[in-house]
Every structure is written in structure tokens, then in C-alpha cells.
Amino acid sequence: MKKTLLASLLLLSISGAAMAETPAEKGLRIAQEGNAYDDGFVDSTSDMTMTLKNRTGKTSRRVISAKTLEGKGDGDKSLSLFNEPADVKGTKMLTFSHGLKPDDQWLFLPALKRVKRINSRNKSGPFMGSEFSFEDLGSQEVEKFTYTFLREEACGEGNKLKCHVIERKPAYQYSGYTKQVAWVDTVGYRVPKVVFYDRKNALLKTLTSTGYKQFLGKYWRPSLMSMINHQSGKSTTLQFSNYKFKTGLSSRDFNKNSLKR
Amino acid sequence: MHTRLASCIALALLATPVLSSAVDFSGNVALEGRYFPNDAAFAGQQENGGFSISAQPEFKHTWDNDDQQFTFTPFYRWDDKDEERSHGDIRQLDYLYSKGDWEYQAGLSKKFWGVTESSHLVDIINQTDAVEGFDGEDKLGQPMIRATRLLENGALDFFVLPYFRERTAAGIDGRFRSGFVVDTDAAEYESDSDEKHVDFAVRWTTSKDEYDIGLSYFDGTSRDPSFTLDDTTGMLNPYYELIQQAGLDLQYTGESTIWKLEAIHRKSHTDKYSAAVGGFEHSLPAFESGAEMSLLGEYHNDSRGETAFSPMQNDLFLATRYALNDEASSELLAGAFYDLDNGTTSIRLEGSRRVGEGMKLNIEAQVMTNVDDNDPLNSFAEDDYIQVELQKFF
Numbered sequence: 001m002k003k004t005l006l007a008s009l010l011l012l013s014i015s016g017a018a019m020a021e022t023p024a025e026k027g028l029r030i031a032q033e034g035n036a037y038d039d040g041f042v043d044s045t046s047d048m049t050m051t052l053k054n055r056t057g058k059t060s061r062r063v064i065s066a067k068t069l070e071g072k073g074d075g076d077k078s079l080s081l082f083n084e085p086a087d088v089k090g091t092k093m094l095t096f097s098h099g100l101k102p103d104d105q106w107l108f109l110p111a112l113k114r115v116k117r118i119n120s121r122n123k124s125g126p127f128m129g130s131e132f133s134f135e136d137l138g139s140q141e142v143e144k145f146t147y148t149f150l151r152e153e154a155c156g157e158g159n160k161l162k163c164h165v166i167e168r169k170p171a172y173q174y175s176g177y178t179k180q181v182a183w184v185d186t187v188g189y190r191v192p193k194v195v196f197y198d199r200k201n202a203l204l205k206t207l208t209s210t211g212y213k214q215f216l217g218k219y220w221r222p223s224l225m226s227m228i229n230h231q232s233g234k235s236t237t238l239q240f241s242n243y244k245f246k247t248g249l250s251s252r253d254f255n256k257n258s259l260k261r
Numbered sequence: 262m263h264t265r266l267a268s269c270i271a272l273a274l275l276a277t278p279v280l281s282s283a284v285d286f287s288g289n290v291a292l293e294g295r296y297f298p299n300d301a302a303f304a305g306q307q308e309n310g311g312f313s314i315s316a317q318p319e320f321k322h323t324w325d326n327d328d329q330q331f332t333f334t335p336f337y338r339w340d341d342k343d344e345e346r347s348h349g350d351i352r353q354l355d356y357l358y359s360k361g362d363w364e365y366q367a368g369l370s371k372k373f374w375g376v377t378e379s380s381h382l383v384d385i386i387n388q389t390d391a392v393e394g395f396d397g398e399d400k401l402g403q404p405m406i407r408a409t410r411l412l413e414n415g416a417l418d419f420f421v422l423p424y425f426r427e428r429t430a431a432g433i434d435g436r437f438r439s440g441f442v443v444d445t446d447a448a449e450y451e452s453d454s455d456e457k458h459v460d461f462a463v464r465w466t467t468s469k470d471e472y473d474i475g476l477s478y479f480d481g482t483s484r485d486p487s488f489t490l491d492d493t494t495g496m497l498n499p500y501y502e503l504i505q506q507a508g509l510d511l512q513y514t515g516e517s518t519i520w521k522l523e524a525i526h527r528k529s530h531t532d533k534y535s536a537a538v539g540g541f542e543h544s545l546p547a548f549e550s551g552a553e554m555s556l557l558g559e560y561h562n563d564s565r566g567e568t569a570f571s572p573m574q575n576d577l578f579l580a581t582r583y584a585l586n587d588e589a590s591s592e593l594l595a596g597a598f599y600d601l602d603n604g605t606t607s608i609r610l611e612g613s614r615r616v617g618e619g620m621k622l623n624i625e626a627q628v629m630t631n632v633d634d635n636d637p638l639n640s641f642a643e644d645d646y647i648q649v650e651l652q653k654f655f
Contacts, residue, residue: 052588060588086619086654088590089287102516104468112398114373117473121517121544126551129588133551173516174546252362256468257409257416260372261330261357261364 027147027166034189035142041219043069043249047242052130055233061085062128068139069249074098076139077254092259099143100172108259115259124176131205131227131236133176136196145180146171155183156192157210163192177204188212190220198231205229215245286655288318288334293650302643303440305433310646311342317352330357334402338393345432345445346392351402364409369402372420374464374477376512376521377538379559379578379598383508383523385479386462388426395437395627395641396609401426415467422460425450425482427499439640443488444496450482451502451530458482458503471515477508483529487570504529518543521559536563536571540578551586557596567602572637575601580609589615603633616651623650 021029050062063084069077075097082091090110097103102120109116123135145168155163163183170177178201183193190212198204211223225238252258295310315338322331334353340346355368372386386403393399404424410417430443452458460481467474486499506527513520522539540559547553557580561573580596591614598607610626625648632642 054588085615086287087289087615087621087652089654104471104514112373113371117376117468117512117514117519119514119516119519119544122547122553124551125547125553126586129586129590176547251413252411255411255416256473257411257418257466258359258364261327261359 023149024147026149027168028142030149030164030166030184031142031145031147031168034184037189038219039070041070041216042246043067044221045242045244045247045249046221046240049239049241050128050130050132051237051239053235053237060129062130067249067253069251069254071097075103075141077251078139079254079259094254094256094259095138096254097139097141099141102172103138106256106259113260115256121174123174131229131232131234132238135170135175135177136207136227144172145169150181152186153183156185156190156212161185161190161192162187185220188214188220190222203230213243215243219245283322283324285321285323286318287321288316289652289654290314290316291650291652293648295646295648297436297644297646299643299645301436302640303438305442306436306438307342307434311340313338313340313346315339319353328359331355332357343392343432343435345430346435348392348429350390352400353402362411364407364411366405366407366409369404370407371400371402372405372407372418374475374508374510375523376473376475376510377523377540377559378521378542378557378580379540379596380538380561380573381523382525382536382538383475383477383510385477385484385506385508386420386422388428388484390429391437392429392431392435394625395644395646401429412467414469415465418462418464418466420460420462420464422462422481423457425456425458425460425501427456427501428484428486430499436644436646437641439497441488441490441495441497444491444494444498447491447494447496447498448486449489449498449500451500452482456482471513473512473514475508475510477506477510479504479506479508483527485570502529502531532565534564534569536569536573537561538573542582547586553584553586555582556580557582567635570637572600572605573598577601591615600633600636603636604631605633605636605638606630607638619654621652621654623652624648625650 045067048064048066052060061084065081067079071077078095080093082088092108094106095103105118105120107116107118124133127134127137148167150165150167152162152164155161163185166182166184167179168182169179176199177196178199179197181195182191184191192209194207196205205227207225207227209222209225212220213223214220221240221243223240228235293313297310301308317334317336320333332353332355336352337349338347351369353370355366355370357366373384375381375383387400389397390399390401391397403422403426406421408419427445427448430445431438433442458481462479464475464477482501483504486501488497488499491498504527506525508525511522519542524537526535538559538561542555542557544553544555559578561576563569563571563574566574577599578596580594583593585591593612595610607627607629612624614622616622628645629638629642632639
């Protein structure tokens with residue numbers, strides 16, 4: 001009896017070692033799987049309405065249309081066109097995202113007809129005064145973080161999904177966060193919730209994504225993202241509409257010279 | 262030119278309703294007030310300051326998946342003091358067509374070249390609408406035909422510029438002029454075809470990693486006039502010579518520090534010179550509020566030295582830019598130009614923020630001190646000003 005117990009204990013530990021995956025490895029694997037799951041969307045376009053709400057409840061609006069081209073071997077390319085507020089109408093932002101290397105970013109200022117390459121030093125800064133920072137809105141390439149798998153639990157609207165809970169720490173310079181904790185759906189790799197911790201490791205913001213819709217029978221995209229800043233009491237919602245995939249965009253639509261059109 | 266402008270406007274207005282089903286209408290109107298604390302230096306110039314109203318609507322029609330675009334942007338300013346500053350222009354009236362890797366554009370339009378902040382040496386396609394502002398950032402619509410070949414990481418632009426636009430200049434009542442008034446009706450040209458001389462330009466740009474590079478060449482009528490005093494009228498007659506200009510603009514975008522360089526070499530029958538401006542823009546770590554501050558430094562040089570008509574022959578520009586990154590996009594730029602040869606200093610302040618519904622408040626101020634008698638800025642030594650503008654966008 002003792003022997004069998006020993007043997008089975010041995011067996012257990014051997015099989016455990018064979019499957020052993022440290023929390024870091026598991027976290028990375030899930031991030032890679034999530035990234036791979038999104039492969040092949042080719043390109044997409046969508047309209048965004050950003051609503052900023054301050055502590056007293058006063059709101060202001062930004063309207064942006066976005067185009068994304070899936071990167072092959074490198075990060076995605078994206079182009080945002082601002083329609084509101086009226087004073088920035090026609091402003092365009094072109095981003096070539098990379099892994100650990102800083103993203104390339106150009107801004108087109110319509111009044112001056114000037115294309116300006118900008119640096120990404122202050123990626124932690126607010127995007128147009130909102131609770132979303134540039135780094136929140138950038139393409140989430142796998143290499144940008146180191147990962148730790150924490151646990152598995154129910155998540156999403158009505159806790160109907162099962163999620164991996166993963167801690168991710170920015171691997172790039174000048175992030176505004178020490179870490180983020182993300183809930184990643186085990187099947188469709190939706191991310192219903194992300195919690196952000198500031199440079200002092202204090203709770204800063206919570207992002208909740210809802211109204212997920214599936215496109216091309218595969219790719220999940222949220223209809224609403226809601227960011228709450230726990231420290232300032234301000235919040236921003238981001239509403240998505242008119243998602244389109246495989247629209248036939250090419251790299252010429254993301255040429256910095258085409259910004260001036 | 263005025264009748265031409267008028268017929269262009271009429272034509273565009275006639276065309277507009279036809280397209281109106283999908284015409285996107287936007288633009289702005291603005292009310293501007295200026296105050297000059299110093300007494301005017303020259304007879305006839307306005308004292309104290311005044312106010313002005315401007316409008317710049319934009320009609321844009323795009324179709325064929327945005328591959329075809331028609332844009333019409335007229336502009337008009339009424340100034341209560343200077344009748345030369347009361348003026349109209351067509352900033353843009355053009356048709357754009359893109360197909361594959363080619364892009365074509367015909368009409369009046371604007372193209373900006375360059376990277377530096379404190380002056381724009383390489384930028385040459387458009388004439389400066391000098392009565393608009395002291396900084397020379399405002400440009401007149403330039404008649405052009407452009408063909409662009411898009412390359413993998415850049416582009417090659419070809420321009421044919423069939424008609425020349427004269428630089429605007431302050432009238433007798435205006436500040437920002439010398440003791441003599443420019444007679445814009447008496448412009449003279451080196452070319453026998455005057456303003457109808459056809460100019461050519463070509464530009465190649467590319468981006469590689471952190472580098473953005475531009476090389477350009479221009480052959481045509483100089484946008485910068487020289488002046489001769491007309492003994493009979495007592496006014497300055499502008500003279501525009503023919504030039505060839507090669508230009509280089511280069512930017513290295515580091516994560517915290519951006520390095521910039523613009524250089525030109527210009528040749529005419531009377532002169533040959535080089536000029537350059539280069540410097541950096543360094544971003545400091547963001548404040549906890551999300552506000553950002555950056556430091557700018559640019560050095561200007563002109564091979565003609567102190568004989569240069571340009572005030573930027575051996576000058577330093579230092580500034581700080583402060584962006585609050587708040588809901589109102591509040592921004593402030595404070596800087597100074599310092600002449601290393603004669604000590605002439607001009608201090609500039611530019612601020613803006615969004616106010617109310619679709620409105621923006623812009624503030625601009627300039628103070629000159631220690632102005633050397635021989636510095637080209639000497640004429641403007643008494644023209645310190647503060648300007649407040651309220652723009653309504655629609």
C-alpha cells in the first residue's frame with residue numbers, strides 16, 4: 001500500500017513536471033494564443049464615439065473613424081481620422097505599432113497641411129483629455145508585456161464566460177502602469193475587463209468591455225468600452241459602430257504621404 | 262487676379278449645389294482683437310490696435326471610395342484698420358484623383374514641406390499671406406498640378422506651378438511694415454512672363470525606422486521679394502527674381518528627443534547662398550495630471566551673414582511647450598529668438614484652448630527688446646502686440 005502510494009505520488013509528480021508550466025509561461029502562452037486567434041482579420045474599419053464625463057457629470061464628445069491593417073511579421077498599422085470636436089476635424093493620426101520598439105506615429109494637421117512625426121515618450125498621457133491613454137488605445141502586441149497567469153474564474157456580462165485572469169507588466173519604457181490585470185475569455189479571447197495599477201502600484205482605472213459581437217464567424221469586437229478612473233472619479237466611454245472587415249485596404253492607405261489628401 | 266478669383270468663386274458656387282447631396286461642410290469664423298502698447302513708429306500706422314473678422318468655410322465632396330475628392334475653401338478677412346489686411350483668397354479649390362500608387366491633384370492648393378518649428382526654410386510651394394500673422398504660417402492658395410508616385414515607405418512628388426501669387430503686405434495703416442509702404446500693384450519680375458512664369462518642383466520623401474528624410478528641388482520665381490524704392494510714388498516696389506533651390510529636411514525621432522534639420526541652397530543671377538536651421542525637441546516626463554512639457558532649441562544660420570535680408574542669419578530659438586492634455590486641449594508655447602551677432606531679442610507667446618460649444622480661444626503675444634539698428638527686425642521694434650482670437654468651428 002505504501003509502495004503504491006509512493007509510486008502514484010511519483011507518477012503524479014512526473015506527469016506534473018511534464019505538463020509543468022510556470023504561471024509566467026502559461027500567461028505568455030495565453031497571450032500568444034489570443035494573438036493567434038485574431039490572426040487573419042486582414043483589415044478592419046470602424047467608427048468610434050468617445051464620451052468624456054467629469055466628476056460633476058458634464059460630458060464632451062469626440063468622434064473618430066479608424067482603419068486598421070493587420071501587420072505581417074510586425075505590428076498593425078492604424079489610421080484615425082478625427083471628426084469631432086469641430087476644431088480638430090480632419091486631423092489624422094497614423095500609427096505603425098511594433099513590439100518592444102517604440103511605435104512610429106505621424107500626425108496630420110489640416111490647417112497647416114503639415115505632417116508631423118511625433119515621439120511616443122508620453123504614451124501614458126491622456127488621449128484627447130480622456131481617461132484612455134495612448135498606450136491603452138495602441139495595438140496590444142504580445143511582446144509589449146511580460147505575463148503571469150493568476151487563476152481562472154467566471155467573467156463577462158452575467159458571469160457567463162470563463163476567463164483566464166492574467167497579470168501583465170509593461171516591458172516597454174515610459175508606461176504609466178506597473179501592472180494590468182486582464183480577464184481573457186478562454187474560448188474567444190474576449191477581454192471583458194482590465195484593471196490598471198499606476199506607477200505607485202495603486203489601483204488607477206478599470207476598463208469594462210461589453211456588447212461583444214462576432215465578425216466573420218470568428219473575431220470578437222466590443223460595442224462599448226467603459227474606462228473608470230478610480231482616483232479622479234472621471235470616466236470615458238468608447239462606443240463602436242460600423243465594424244467592417246476585409247474591406248480591401250492596402251499599405252498605400254497607410255502611407256504617411258496619403259495623409260495630406 | 263481679383264476678377265479671376267471672383268469667377269473661380271462663382272464657378273465653385275455653381276458647382277456646389279450639384280454635388281450638395283454628399284458635400285461635407287465645415288470651417289470656421291473668427292473674431293480677432295489686437296493691441297499695440299507702443300506708439301506707432303511710422304506716419305499713418307494705426308495706434309493702439311483694432312479688430313478683425315474672418316471666415317474660412319470648407320466644402321468637401323469625396324466619392325469613389327475617397328479616391329476622388331473635390332475641395333473648395335474660400336477665405337475672407339475684414340480688418341477695421343488696414344485695408345490691405347482686408348482681403349480674400351481661395352485657400353483651396355482642387356480636384357484630387359488617386360489610382361493605385363499614383364495620386365493626381367489639380368487646382369489651387371497648399372503643400373507644406375519641412376520639419377523645424379521656428380522657421381520653414383524648405384517650404385516653398387505656397388506664397389506667404391503675410392498680412393495674416395507675423396509668424397508667416399498663413400499661406401495663399403497656389404495654382405498647381407501635382408502628380409505623386411507613392412513608394413513603399415515614401416513618395417515622389419512632381420509639381421507644375423503655372424501661376425505666381427504675390428506676397429501680401431501691410432498697407433499705410435498697418436503695423437508690421439517698414440517706413441515705406443509696399444506697392445503690391447507695382448510688382449516686377451525677372452521673368453518676361455511675369456507672374457505667368459511656369460515653376461517646377463520635385464520632392465522625394467522616405468521614412469526608415471526613426472528617420473524621416475525629404476529632398477526637394479524648385480525652379481521658378483522666388484516667393485521672397487526684394488524691394489526697390491520708387492522715387493515717384495515713394496513706395497516700395499516688390500521684385501521677384503528667378504531662383505533654383507535645393508532643399509533637405511531630416512528628422513530623427515528618438516523616444517524622448519526629436520532632432521530636426523532643414524537646409525537649403527539657393528541660386529539666382531545675383532546671388533548664391535545657403536541657409537540652415539536645426540535643433541531638437543525634448544519631451545520631459547509627464548506630470549501626474551497627464552500634462553506634458555517639452556523643451557525646444559533651434560539654431561539658424563545664413564551664409565550671407567548680417568547682409569542677409571533674413572533676420573535669421575545667426576540666431577538661436579529657445580522655447581518651452583506646455584500641453585495640459587485636458588478636455589479643452591489647453592496648450593502654451595513660450596519662446597524667444599536671440600540674435601547671436603547683435604543681441605536683438607524677440608519673445609513670443611502662443612496659447613490656445615477649447616471653450617464653450619465648438620469654439621477655440623487663441624492668444625498670441627510678442628515683445629522685442631534690445632533691437633539693433635541694423636537688424637531687419639528693426640522696422641517692427643515698436644510693434645509689440647497681444648492678439649486674442651475667438652474661433653467658432655462648424
